[in-house]
Amino acid sequence: KNEVEQSPQNLTAQEGEFITINCSYSVGISALHWLQQHPGGGIVSLFMLSSGKKKHGRLIATINIQEKHSSLHITASHPRDSAVYICAVIPYSGAGSYQLTFGKGTKLSVIP
Amino acid sequence: KAGVTQTPRYLIKTRGQQVTLSCSPISGHRSVSWYQQTPGQGLQFLFEYFSETQRNKGNFPGRFSGRQFSNSRSEMNVSTLELGDSALYLCATKVGTTSTDTQYFGPGTRLTVL
Numbered sequence: 001k002n003e004v005e006q007s008p009q010n011l012t013a014q015e016g017e018f019i020t021i022n023c024s025y026s027v028g029i030s031a032l033h034w035l036q037q038h039p040g041g042g043i044v045s046l047f048m049l050s051s052g053k054k055k056h057g058r059l060i061a062t063i064n065i066q067e068k069h070s071s072l073h074i075t076a077s078h079p080r081d082s083a084v085y086i087c088a089v090i091p092y093s094g095a096g097s098y099q100l101t102f103g104k105g106t107k108l109s110v111i112p
Numbered sequence: 113k114a115g116v117t118q119t120p121r122y123l124i125k126t127r128g129q130q131v132t133l134s135c136s137p138i139s140g141h142r143s144v145s146w147y148q149q150t151p152g153q154g155l156q157f158l159f160e161y162f163s164e165t166q167r168n169k170g171n172f173p174g175r176f177s178g179r180q181f182s183n184s185r186s187e188m189n190v191s192t193l194e195l196g197d198s199a200l201y202l203c204a205t206k207v208g209t210t211s212t213d214t215q216y217f218g219p220g221t222r223l224t225v226l
Binding site: 035044 | 145147149154155156157160168170200202204212214215216217219220222
């Protein structure tokens, strides 16, 4: 059974700080997603990674397939970044099935 | 383009009852996946449908079932509700079945079982 571990579980930062959230997984994957969930439940897909690095605004996501590790970075954090960030992986499987396996999430609070 | 819609948004049921939740995908999206989110277990995959066929199923009891219609709308049903079924139920849709397709999540249905 694939296991997805995220760290830290909770993170409090001052506005403007650089933030890093880590995700480690235990089996081969075809892709990894970073998701953002705001209070109230809505989930937004931030990145899908299968290799390398992606950047969108102040968000940067990297993945190291050999080390089975991904990081999500937020530069110049802002209170509106406060949310739960969830790492999800798609383990290799046959017939193109698509089954996300999720980490427990990292709750980020950015204080003004 | 309208987003993923889920109905109802909130639901209160009692133990032993059954419930049906609905998910309408973004136009052109043919894949619908369902997820359960609880404080203890986090997000867990329930099932995935594509072209009215269940492609994959998570590790949930048979009380949890689903279906997809020809217009790609999907429903999930939970029979004989238990207290532990209280959760946020999310659906997510995408165009096809490729793992690199982006999934778009609905707002969820919050089910409370009393």
